[in-house]
Amino acid sequence: MAKVLPSDDVVPSPTKPSSPDIEKQVVREEDEPVNASKSSAFKSLGWLDRFLALWIFLAMAVGIILGNFVPNTGPALQKGQFVGVSVPIAVGLLVMMYPILCKVKFETLHRVFRKREIWVQIGFSIVVNWIVAPLVMLGLAWAFLPDKGGLREGLILVGLARCIAMVTPNIPPGYQVTFTHNPKVLIWTGLAGGDNEYCAILVAINSLLQIVLYAPLALLFIKVISREEGTLDISYPTIAKSVAVFLGIPLGAAILTRFSLRKLTSARWYDEVFLKFAAPWSLIGLLFTILILFASQGNQVVHQIVSVVRVAAPLVVYFAIIFFLTLLVTYKMGFGYKLAATQSFTAASNNFELAIAVAVATYGADSDQALASTVGPLIEVPVLLGLVYVVKEIGRRRGWKD
Secondary structure (H helix, E strand, O other), rough: OOOOOOOOOOOOOOOOOOOOOOOEEEEEEOOOOOOHHHHHHHHHOOHHHHHHHHHHHHHHHHHHHHHHHHOOHHHHHOOOEEEEEEHHHHHHHHHHHHHHHHHHHHHHHHHHHHHHHHHHHHHHHHHHHHEEEEHHHHHHHHHHHOOOHHHHHHHHHHOOOOOOOOOOOOOOEEEEEEEEEEEEOOOOHHOOOOOHHHHHHHHHHHHHHHHHHHHHHHHHHHHHOOOOOOOOOOOHHHHHHHHHHHHHHHHHHHHHHHHEEEEHHOOOHHHHHHHHHHHHHHHHHHHHHHHHHHHHHHHHHHHHHHHHHHHHHHHHHHHHHHHHHHHHHHHOOOOOOOHHHHHHHHHHOOHHHHHHHHHHHHHHOOOOOHHHHHHHHHHHHHHHHHHHHHHHHHHHHHHHOO
């Protein structure tokens, strides 16, 4: 019978939790049946993350109400600019990005790069994330929105913003972890049984590549390939500045925070206390930004419900195509379940925070581009949560091992 080594995320005994503050229970599927409460990925999420789609809807609703019934809300929110973005939106965007990047294990990345096999994984991830996925989004944007240049540009910006929010607990295949007190945000790879060490590598690589590649690729896709006309001119300095500020500043702050706090306190305190405190702020920043965006758009949003639905359709198709295509290829290439699940969810997810920042800084908070990028999180949450169940069932039926 296989054994599980003790770690911070998984304990060897289902009756002895590793910490009095965090009750964990690990169940071996072939040893005993898993009841609904233990096997539910939805119930493994904290209540903030469990109803994320609802919170986004509420933030949109409150923003629309303020924009329509409170006079001068929009103009007041646009007073004071920081890198082309109103100060309230800039604060929300920075708060969004910082906690995510604080979870990256920068101090251990150099050890992993010594392994020869990891370079194959990284190469595959770069091809899927920076070539295949953006091209698929570009094609879907044109297929679903041939008459809406602004919404199309917003989707293109989303497709180029690769996922960096994938640091997760290490849950081996065949085990289910139930958190009575959820100390951190469990993102999709953790729920599906992905590999957290490999996730950390992809987070770091995608973060660095986005700083270098996002601006030139945005110009290539929008001005050269799409040849968009009739919209505001998109320039390299504007995009590069937005990426440098809204990704570079949180990344630098996260690296400084991680190394300084772990040295001044301890790794255990950082993981169990600081990250537990910081994790909800990413969601709070996202909801605050969405509220401000929709309050700024005001009357425009009320008359664009059809646009929201039209943007949602290509996003759903995009998530499904990229996820299942990546899963199929990794299966055919002989990847283990954990790595395949990690690759698939990373490829199918996007950094909507960065897309929102670039869209707002370049086109304005009341633009179609900003609206398209804002719809993203609303669609991503329920779709990817559903895919968690799908990939676990595929792995079970296929007997997919590592």
